[in-house]
Amino acid sequence: MCRLRNKPHSIGHRLLILFSSKEERIEILGDFEEGYELKLQEKGRISAFFWYWLQIMLLIPITIKNRTYWSLMMFKNYLKTAFRNIRHHKWVSFIKVSGLAVGMTCAILIYVWVSHQFRFDRSQEHKDCIYRLEAVDWVDMPTAFRNPLMQYPEILEFVQFNSWETPTLKYKDHLYEMDKFVFTDRSVFDVFSLTFIQGSPEKALEAPFSLVLTESEAQRIFGSENPIGKLVRYDNTFDFIVTGVITDVEDFHLEISALAPFEDLTAIKDRERFLNEHNWNYPIYLRLAKNVDVEQLEGKVSRSINDILKSVARAEFEETDFILRPFGEIYFARNLKAEKGVRHGNKQMVFLFSAIALFILLIACVNFINLTTARSSARKKEISIRKVVGANRRNLIRQFLGETSFLVLLALGLSMILVRFALPRFNHLLGENLSVDFFNVHLILGILSLFVLTGFVSGMYPALHLSALTPHDTLKGFGRGSIKTSLFRKVLIVFQFTIAIFLIVGTLTIFRQVNFMMNSDLGFDQDQILNVHLKGDLLRGRKELFKQRLLQYPDILKVSFAGQKPGLITNTNTWAVRGKRKSMKIITTDPDYMDLMGLELVDGRNLSWQLRTDIGRKYIINETAAKFLEFDSPVGEQVFANFGESEIIGVVKDYHFNSLHNAIIPLAIGWYDRWVRFAHIKISGHNISRCISHIETTWSEMCPDFLFEYEFLDESFAAQYYQEKRLAEILKYFGFLSVILSCLGLFSLSAFVAERRTKEIGIRKVLGSSVIGIVYLLSKEFLRWVLYANVIAWPMAYFAVRIWLQNYPFRANMSLWTFILSTGMTLAIALLTISYHSIRAATSDPVHSLRFE
């Protein structure tokens, strides 16, 4: 016998296999082959070929019609059974669906957030050609780098930013604070894609004192008026003319609400200082030609910049490495020192949240799996009958998967509604302004894959498990839950609680760390101090008068001016000490500062109002600086600082001038009359609101063209722990959800166990068992598994928490209590959950339970 002697057309052959049922396959294939053979002999190859294909084409539609007909019939049946199941087991179905819905809601919300994070900077046209110039950990550059950089033909465009100004704009007697006011080069529009609504990128920043506003800023200032050509007064000194309006800049790491020509800074600021090579304040972005060897260019750029720096070096020169950071990496790069007007994402947070969302979803899926398999006894008869009548395993798998998909679909619908309700709270927690648009392609794709993932994870195991039941056992009525399945269920419970405990430990630890940071002694007195942002004339000559007038008020105790407020001391000065370059943080202030902040002098003297020679030439350093500068007794030592030869006159005890995220680093406190931006005002604490309104009155008399802004130092300092607080808040929710979801599963599982053991309990009671004894009997197994979960979660949580805490130079001790508390909490909640059903079972009358069939 020669098999497949004339296998005519392999594609046709395959099609036939595809479109024939198993029983008919041999018949159809045989007929087709024989028929083809006959045609071949009768009419030749070509017509046989056409005949063959015609037959296939005629066969396929009919097969499809039949198949859909029958699968529809079956589908109707499946749907009916599914509905019946839901109706008969309302609570279980409710728990299954609502659990999944909660899990999916978390997943959708996190997905929306994560995809927003990854959308940052993606819409820029030249994103692959833009680079930011960075020194090791520094993005702010002098203006003097423009010419040496522009000599390279690879560099097409150069744009520099100044985001440091926070002017007050005045239009028609109304004042507007601008905190994202950016001075920049005209080339900004050639580098970045900013869309003009009015005006043109070529002309907008051409003239001096022209101003481009974002749409919402223009709306805020001008309302319905046409902004073009209008004059706005900048800090009551210069008039800017509005020449363009751009769309709001969103999903962009640079924060921009207004753009003005970079050269105008020469008029606004001290021209000399502005053009100085030592004035490192302005980040540089470069647009390169396509296919440039960036590494090579980096080397060349680095060399020519270092040449400039060498020529102006004040002390022994050290080369600095400059790098070009690709635009796409900036958003997720770590926050470099003194970056202003830049938004950063945190990839760790993105991963952490994604993982948590996934785990919460998994917990919900586990509930689904456990409840479905635990309830399998209820469906054994149905499955057996189906099998006896002729369903094969594939049919059953398909049926159960379909049923799961139906429930998942219900859950998905529910979660879409939940997302709507949860979104405002979620936005509030994250400090974002996300919106959910269910017609967005990305979201649709995300939700689809969520659906498939959830359906698969929660449906596959039950489908395989249920379809494997044999009619023989079940119809005889001996169907006992197999040991394998109940073990699997327990493993899943352990998994759920491990995650829950892990999250609780994490949340508690972060809360502890936040509390620790907020309540630590900072080494200075942060209470009852107001920070007032100085503006306009108060920045210059009239601030002394302001101070005098404030001090006339009895409840105002002390006033001191400073360049930066505690918590944000970022000003760095490079000193030359014995021929070596030393980088120092610097607070520019006046002699009252030490006293006002309650700083403790350990050596030497304070700055003195009596000695005008102290101005700019005398410094107080902290203990860390004394070690860093390698002075045994620093008082009297000479250093070369900003204004030349200077002297150390005192040593202040180390204190936390920046947040506890940072170790204490070398600091100098010096007296500079002109470099101040804040007034620190110490008040007595009696009648604070009267005190503030007095300051405000004084302000509006002396400085009417600017808005009065103040904050409390302790609050502004604590605001730096916002990130941690936020993380803790979010984790709190997730931890809560994971516990609730896990318990939801436990709740229905305990119901199931209690139900299954009704007779046993009845007999035990008849034989004299106590209620407590039975509750114990029913609970101990579940509690044991929750305990196992603790055993697994503890070391995991311990290591995770330890790694996280290592980010902090000053950290709360890890406490055993955190762990014990988490364990206690989960056990207590689990016990409560189980107790409902176990107590009910234990107190029921054995007469009923023994009659139970």
Place this chain on the structure above:
Amino acid sequence: MEENMRLLSRSEEIILLAVLKLEGDAYGISIREHIRKATGSEWSFASIYEPLHKLTRKGYVKKKKGEPTSERGGRHKCLYEITQKGKAALAEINQVHRNIWKDISANKLT
């Protein structure tokens, strides 16, 4: 004969008759060939399988495994055999035909 038994459709009738006539050698190819000779038109496989399945389901024909042949690539034939029930159905349709055609002579059709 049950009262509510549905009448055979024309194609079912033709195929059932073919199975009856072919006497144990009725399978896809031979049935098709038979119909070609009888009606002069070539039926597609699809239009033969459809009624054949229905007939099988109704129990008018029985499927039987035949000999494997080399023309069929070594696959065995699937022979159809008419059942008693099938014969009854044919008898009924035949009766119906006669009733319908009664009193209609050939010259009325021209």
